[in-house]
Amino acid sequence: MNDAPIRWGILATGKIAHQVASDLRLVPDAELVAVASRDVERAQRFAAEHGGSAAVRAHGSYESLVADPAVDVVYVATPHARHLEDARLALEAGKHVLCEKPLTLRADDAEELVALARAKGLFLMEAMWTACHPTVIEVARRLRAGEFGRPGHLHAELGFVVAEGASSRLLDPRLGAGALLDMGIYPLTFAHLMFGPATAFTAQADLVQTEHGAYDASIVITGRYADGVLATMASSMTSWSSRAASIATDLGRLTLDDFHHPTRVVFTPHVAARDWTEQEGTAAAYEITPPEPVIGRGYGNEVAEVNRCVRAGLTESSLVPLEQTLELTRAMDAIRAQIGLEYDA
Numbered sequence: 001m002n003d004a005p006i007r008w009g010i011l012a013t014g015k016i017a018h019q020v021a022s023d024l025r026l027v028p029d030a031e032l033v034a035v036a037s038r039d040v041e042r043a044q045r046f047a048a049e050h051g052g053s054a055a056v057r058a059h060g061s062y063e064s065l066v067a068d069p070a071v072d073v074v075y076v077a078t079p080h081a082r083h084l085e086d087a088r089l090a091l092e093a094g095k096h097v098l099c100e101k102p103l104t105l106r107a108d109d110a111e112e113l114v115a116l117a118r119a120k121g122l123f124l125m126e127a128m129w130t131a132c133h134p135t136v137i138e139v140a141r142r143l144r145a146g147e148f149g150r151p152g153h154l155h156a157e158l159g160f161v162v163a164e165g166a167s168s169r170l171l172d173p174r175l176g177a178g179a180l181l182d183m184g185i186y187p188l189t190f191a192h193l194m195f196g197p198a199t200a201f202t203a204q205a206d207l208v209q210t211e212h213g214a215y216d217a218s219i220v221i222t223g224r225y226a227d228g229v230l231a232t233m234a235s236s237m238t239s240w241s242s243r244a245a246s247i248a249t250d251l252g253r254l255t256l257d258d259f260h261h262p263t264r265v266v267f268t269p270h271v272a273a274r275d276w277t278e279q280e281g282t283a284a285a286y287e288i289t290p291p292e293p294v295i296g297r298g299y300g301n302e303v304a305e306v307n308r309c310v311r312a313g314l315t316e317s318s319l320v321p322l323e324q325t326l327e328l329t330r331a332m333d334a335i336r337a338q339i340g341l342e343y344d345a
């Protein structure tokens with residue numbers, strides 16, 4: 001491949017599509033060349049907003065976008081329940097694909113996409129931006145190198161109140177509604193990035209029934225990892241969580257503010273207090289900073305990773321390997337079986 005920018009097409013024009021398009025403009029070798037919506041006027045408005053000085057082609061269908069010869073990579077930003085058909089559409093048209101998380105609703109579907117990408121020799125990655133975040137990568141590297149001691153327990157929580165109406169994808173089981181697939185995937189991925197695959201999970205959830213099926217409004221998961229490490233992970237669509245994570249070790253405690261795209265990570269070594277007037281540890285605390293810049297909100301680093309891989313002729317990323325996506329999708333299948341939640345979609 002030459003040095004020309006990698007040309008991106010965005011499939012769908014919802015909230016995350018706008019955020020990724022804004023960060024994409026900050027990545028020097030990425031160019032947004034096309035966008036598609038089910039409604040061509042929405043695509044035109046999106047193209048005008050994100051095109052800058054360059055013309056972005058507006059397609060009135062997803063089929064038309066994937067057939068656009070000027071597009072190298074298709075970014076799939078539809079609701080979860082559509083990821084299988086939309087990512088398949090792009091791969092069958094010969095495009096590299098970055099697909100929003102979760103890659104699919106079920107592991108069987110994820111396996112189908114992985115097999116298709118491999119058969120076609122195309123790049124495929126789940127848009128797990130947390131795994132591409134320079135601070136998260138740095139924390140994982142230094143944790144694995146032993147700098148923070150021997151980890152014992154991870155706690156991570158991600159939740160916010162979904163105030164949108166029942167037509168929102170977040171509350172519609174036909175579109176893959178639920179806290180696990182929307183938010184719980186982040187603490188699960190974070191723990192996986194720190195410790196590798198879990199050996200066991202247990203879960204409790206609060207299920208809500210709708211006329212179109214059930215979804216999990218809140219979920220709490222415990223995980224067991226190698227070397228006796230345990231994790232507690234919570235997500236909710238009905239309460240405001242801290243969005244923080246902490247990892248307790250035999251030397252102290254790591255804390256991350258907004259762990260799925262952290263801005264402040266601190267290691268506080270345990271230092272015994274000399275007497276009861278002194279607070280433990282705080283004097284020795286130090287911050288973990290990213291070795292390279294965060295691009296935009298962090299979606300830029302994800303775009304840059306896709307560009308790096310496509311340019312190098314790779315079909316998957318070492319930051320978000322397909323096997324990791326498959327393991328976590330299988331884990332979420334097993335967790336849904338425990339809480340008694342099935343999607344008809």
Ligand SMILES: NC(=O)c1ccc[n+]([C@@H]2O[C@H](COP(=O)([O-])OP(=O)(O)OC[C@H]3O[C@@H](n4cnc5c(N)ncnc54)[C@H](OP(=O)(O)O)[C@@H]3O)[C@@H](O)[C@H]2O)c1
Binds near residue numbers: 012013014042101102
């Ligand atoms: N990485 C992250 O930080 C992050 C954050 C939020 C969401 N996400 C993921 O991104 C995906 C989209 O989330 P979002 O919040 O952007 O959703 P959204 O605002 O509802 O947008 C989804 C878009 O998909 C298209 N679409 C196609 N069929 C649809 C249908 N039946 N119902 C609704 N929309 C449909 C629509 O675009 P057109 O009408 O233009 O075709 C719509 O604007 C989800 O899988 C979610 O998990 C990731």
